[in-house]
Amino acid sequence: MIFRQITHDDLGCASYLIGDEHAGAAAVVDPRFEIDVYLELARYMGVHIEHVLETHDHADHVSGHGRLAAATGATIHVHRQAAPDYEHEPFDDGWELQLGTLTVRALHTPGHRPEHTAFALVDTARGPEPWAVLSGDTLFVGDVARPDLAIEKSEGARGIHRSLTEKLLTLPDTCEVWPGHLGGSMCGGPGMDMKISSTIGYERAHNPVLRITDEDEFVAQSLAKLGPQPPNFRNIVALNRGPLLTAGVEVLPLAPRQVGQQRAAGALVVDVRTDLQFDEAHIPGAVCIPMLRAGFGSKLAWVADHDQDIVFVGRDDEDGRHAATLAVAIGLRRLTGFLAGGMTSWRQEGNPTDTTARVELEDLAARVDADPGLQLLDVREQAEWDAGHIPGAAFRPWHDIDALPGGLDPARPIAVLCGSGQRAATAASLLRRAGAREVLHVVGGGVPAWGRLGRPLEVA
Structure with a gap:
């Protein structure tokens, strides 16, 4: 039997190649948009991909089912209620596929x-009971799915509770759980683990959400921990429901002069280098979203407008091309190109650059003591703010900064903090775009570490 998990580390997605090498037949479950890995594995194992199975219409990434069908002739299968606008074979509960x-x-x-x-x-060569379940976006390692991306959220939470208790938790304790997402995905809660698999028995014993047997309590707790909805999930669902998307997006190298023209015309310039490199020198008005950390695509989805052209700036051309691949995976397709030669080419031609001041958290404490009027902006999520924040700080989640937050003076320095310094990098660049003259990127820790330094925190 063939079983391979393929992960998309930036988005926290997992897909699967399953089949029987002796029968020469295979299927791909929840394929990502870049399909080369499935084709290469199938060739290596001597099987033909005959089927593509979707657990659902995905809301966080663009599916590769159209590209796989075009490349292999495979039949796409999805539950009847999905009703997509592409050729497929619908199935119902209990349907079976033999490979x-x-x-x-x-x-x-x-x-x-x-x-x-x-x-x-x-x-069937080993036993009649299921040895594994591809749980998709219902049961994860350490958590369960979010209920608010398709229907009214309490109705969705009730549906998840019933699906768990009436279907998945009736499987044998020894049944392996292979989820559709790993930790970091927007489709689950904060308890999601980076571990790639588990078992029904282990999750029943150790997944805190599964200990909630009362449906009303399950709903209440599911809704209480919900984060903000991903901004472009409806657009991604629409792409995945069809017509079939088979083509990628060609991205072209742009000379510095062309990048300047695109910027002047309103294009979003996204700098994908590290936050340190960005702080040292960047194109004025660029947004800092480091690509070397997981979650680049998710962050880009919050910042980018589907109707706005996007230009990428990296260390080199390969950075630009890779960023474009990650952008296409989340449904962004207005990609004008990337800065040829990376940021070095921009500077070599003598074009203007901006810098962002970096302040270590321990040094920030001294600055606050010396200047109690220093403006502080906390850019974490609401739940983090409620759990403890710096007295007198302003609050705006990083992904909601499309203008200068009310009460902040653009002419005075603004120190930006998050939980560790990562989100603060993006937020600082967004503040500069919004008109703040001097922004301080706080690094070396964030609000939790502020408390550990003995500085005061207050609870909402």
């Missing part, structure tokens, strides 16, 4: 979305 000795059984598990389906895997 040699591997039986794939559909378990309709609505909640995250009405059509959501998990797939139980039975190796």
